[in-house]
Amino acid sequence: MPKVPFLPFSIFLGILGILCWGLTVYWSQHWLGSFAWDGSPKMFNWHPVFMVTGMLVLYGTAALVYRLPFSQMGSKLPWKVLHATLTLVAFVFVVLGLEAVFEFRNVKKTPNMYSLHSWLGLSAVLLFSCQWLMGFTSFLLPWTPIWFRALYKPIHVFFGSTILGLAIASCISGINEKLFFRSKNSTTPCPKLSAEAWFANILGMLILVFGVLVLLGLAISGWKRPDVNSQDIREPLLQEAK
Amino acid sequence: MPKVPFLPFSIFLGILGILCWGLTVYWSQHWLGSFAWDGSPKMFNWHPVFMVTGMLVLYGTAALVYRLPFSQMGSKLPWKVLHATLTLVAFVFVVLGLEAVFEFRNVKKTPNMYSLHSWLGLSAVLLFSCQWLMGFTSFLLPWTPIWFRALYKPIHVFFGSTILGLAIASCISGINEKLFFRSKNSTTPCPKLSAEAWFANILGMLILVFGVLVLLGLAISGWKRPDVNSQDIREPLLQEAK
Numbered sequence: 001m002p003k004v005p006f007l008p009f010s011i012f013l014g015i016l017g018i019l020c021w022g023l024t025v026y027w028s029q030h031w032l033g034s035f036a037w038d039g040s041p042k043m044f045n046w047h048p049v050f051m052v053t054g055m056l057v058l059y060g061t062a063a064l065v066y067r068l069p070f071s072q073m074g075s076k077l078p079w080k081v082l083h084a085t086l087t088l089v090a091f092v093f094v095v096l097g098l099e100a101v102f103e104f105r106n107v108k109k110t111p112n113m114y115s116l117h118s119w120l121g122l123s124a125v126l127l128f129s130c131q132w133l134m135g136f137t138s139f140l141l142p143w144t145p146i147w148f149r150a151l152y153k154p155i156h157v158f159f160g161s162t163i164l165g166l167a168i169a170s171c172i173s174g175i176n177e178k179l180f181f182r183s184k185n186s187t188t189p190c191p192k193l194s195a196e197a198w199f200a201n202i203l204g205m206l207i208l209v210f211g212v213l214v215l216l217g218l219a220i221s222g223w224k225r226p227d228v229n230s231q232d233i234r235e236p237l238l239q240e241a242k
Numbered sequence: 243m244p245k246v247p248f249l250p251f252s253i254f255l256g257i258l259g260i261l262c263w264g265l266t267v268y269w270s271q272h273w274l275g276s277f278a279w280d281g282s283p284k285m286f287n288w289h290p291v292f293m294v295t296g297m298l299v300l301y302g303t304a305a306l307v308y309r310l311p312f313s314q315m316g317s318k319l320p321w322k323v324l325h326a327t328l329t330l331v332a333f334v335f336v337v338l339g340l341e342a343v344f345e346f347r348n349v350k351k352t353p354n355m356y357s358l359h360s361w362l363g364l365s366a367v368l369l370f371s372c373q374w375l376m377g378f379t380s381f382l383l384p385w386t387p388i389w390f391r392a393l394y395k396p397i398h399v400f401f402g403s404t405i406l407g408l409a410i411a412s413c414i415s416g417i418n419e420k421l422f423f424r425s426k427n428s429t430t431p432c433p434k435l436s437a438e439a440w441f442a443n444i445l446g447m448l449i450l451v452f453g454v455l456v457l458l459g460l461a462i463s464g465w466k467r468p469d470v471n472s473q474d475i476r477e478p479l480l481q482e483a484k
Contacts, residue, residue, distance in 0.1 A: 001396040114435045116418040116446040123447070154243040158461050162454055169411035169450075176358040176415045180422040193356045204358040205365070208411075212404055219400050 001220045006069060009217065013064075016210045017057045023203045024052040031196045032178075037100075039107030046100035048174065054093030055124065055167035056207060060214040062086035063160055067223040076225070080139060087132055094125055117173040124166035131159050161215055168211035175204045243462045248311060251459065255306075258452045259299040265445045266294040273438045274420075279342075281349030288342035290416065296335030297366065297409035298449060302456040304328035305402055309465040318467070322381060329374055336367055359415040366408035373401050403457055410453035417446045 028035065028045040035049075036042035062083050065071060071079040105112050113119065138144050138152045179197050193201075217223065270277065270287040277291075278284035304325050307313060313321045347354050355361065380386050380394045421439055435443075459465065 001400070002393055111435070114439060116414055116421070116443045119443050119447060120414055120450065123450075151244055154461075154463075158243070158458060162457065165407045165410075166450075168407075169414055172358055172362055172411050173415040173418045176419055177422060179358070180419060180426070184422070184426050193353070197356060201358045201361050205361060208362065208365075208408075215404065216400060219396075221396075 001222065003222060004220060006067070006223060009213075010064070010068075013060075013210065013213050013217065016206065016213070017060065020203065020207050020210050021049075021052055021057050023199070023206065024048050027196075027200055027203060031199070039103050041104065041108075043100050043107075044104040047097050047104075048171075048178070050093045050097030050100060051121075051167075051174070052171065052207065054090040054097060055128070056164075056171060056210065058086055058090035058093065059128075059164060059167065060210065062090060063164065063214055064217050066225050067217055067220075072225050084132075084136060084140060087128075087135075091128065091132060094128065098122075098125065115173075115177055117170060117177050120166060120173060121170040124163055124170050127159060127163050127166065131156065131163060161218060164211055164214060168208055171207045172204050175200050175207075243464070245464060246462060248309070248465060251455075252306070252310075255302075255452065255455050255459065258448065258455065259302065262445065262449050262452050263291075263294055263299050265441070265448065266290050269438075269442055269445060273441070281345050283346065283350075285342050285349075286346040289339050289346075290413075290420070292335045292339030292342060293363075293409075293416070294413060294449065296332040296339060297370070298406075298413060298452065300328055300332035300335065301370075301406060301409065302452065304332060305406065305456055306459050308467050309459055309462075314467050326374075326378060326382060329370075329377075333370065333374055336370065340364075340367065357415075357419055359412060359419045362408060362415060363412040366405055366412050369401060369405050369408065373398065373405060403460060406453055406456060410450055413449045414446050417442050417449075 028049050032045045033042055035045050037046070065079050065083045065086065066076075068079075102112060113122065134152065135156055138149050138156070179200055182196070270291050274287045275284055277287050279288070307321050307325045307328065308318075310321075344354060355364065376394065377398055380391050380398070421442055424438070
């Protein structure tokens with residue numbers, strides 16, 4: 001992979017992540033009708049905001065923690081703890097995002113889990129929870145044998161990228177679905193590129209670019225921690241804390 | 243990555259690819275109303291079939307050509323030609339798939355390119371065409387300098403996986419969108435899990451599993467050709483043909 005300077009890349013990615021988050025908040029606030037936590041349609045509007053916050057921005061940030069230049073030297077433990085904390089906070093947002101949509105539908109008495117978006121999204125969340133538990137058990141607790149850590153690490157890395165890919169696909173199918181729902185309730189016979197559709201489609205494409213750039217950041221071999229298969233596997237949390 | 247036997251993996255993947263293709267044909271034939279090439283709604287039905295054939299099954303097969311055990315020894319040239327041919331055939335299917343949807347909409351006089359699915363899908367196709375041209379120019383023509391081939395190869399590998407990811411997301415958002423279109427034209431006030439929705443959602447999840455398994459096959463380091471950064475870069479088509 002060609003040499004890419006880390007600092008401008010990460011600044012650009014940071015701005016893009018904030019932009020994705022801000023545009024999602026603006027869409028929910030301006031077009032979908034603002035927020036509430038009362039089972040009304042306004043409760044649904046937390047769903048895109050929490051999902052983009054958790055499964056995209058925080059998850060993407062957590063994935064790139066080990067690529068920070070100052071994380072490359074010394075103990076890996078603080079970065080492991082930061083990675084686990086960021087993904088845990090991301091997971092809390094994801095659970096709140098699910099609660100927002102389930103509670104809204106239960107109050108409205110409409111069925112849950114009928115669309116492919118919901119099947120895909122729930123698969124991503126289930127894989128994410130398994131990934132977090134397996135990561136915590138394998139890399140932060142002392143009683144997991146080293147051979148298992150070495151075996152599991154490439155699986156953790158592979159599913160880390162895969163889950164991000166599923167999250168991007170979930171965001172895109174969710175935005176697409178919401179726009180179709182809204183055009184269904186309008187008087188327009190066929191969905192056209194309204195101002196809102198332009199806005200939400202551009203948001204979807206920015207989410208895609210953000211996700212692909214995170215995957216690119218993970219793929220650049222020069223940014224990987226040199227001791228990728230040795231010290232980090234042998235350094236669980238409780239051992240360090242002794 | 244743990245050792246996975248290649249043969250059972252590739253047989254399973256082959257069956258899954260045929261299943262994805264067959265279920266897409268069945269959906270289009272049985273539920274969407276069969277096929278025609280006349281600008282009618284039956285012309286649209288070629289769109290999912292050609293896209294799944296080209297951007298998923300053939301593209302995924304082409305990506306894994308270099309993982310075949312008997313491709314690991316001797317000249318890489320026949321495998322390069324096979325890879326380029328399979329992706330070219332895939333590209334022809336993709337162009338026919340685009341033609342099917344554009345012609346259907348033009349005859350029906352409904353707008354094109356309004357949904358996020360269409361933006362994402364067209365981005366995947368544009369990236370795919372750039373990828374093919376760049377791959378052909380870099381690895382099969384003799385006048386591209388070796389330093390450029392070495393520089394471009396990891397980019398080609400990264401975008402190869404990324405384009406497959408975009409294709410999966412396009413398939414999923416497309417199936418989701420088609421089901422919403424169909425529920426919009428029905429008398430049901432809210433889309434429910436009809437037999438067709440169950441069928442198409444399961445198809446979407448199988449497409450996802452197929453794509454993730456192709457990406458897994460690409461990630462398993464033991465299946466990679468050993469001379470990954472040497473001979474293959476130095477062996478363009480016309481040099482070999484002399």
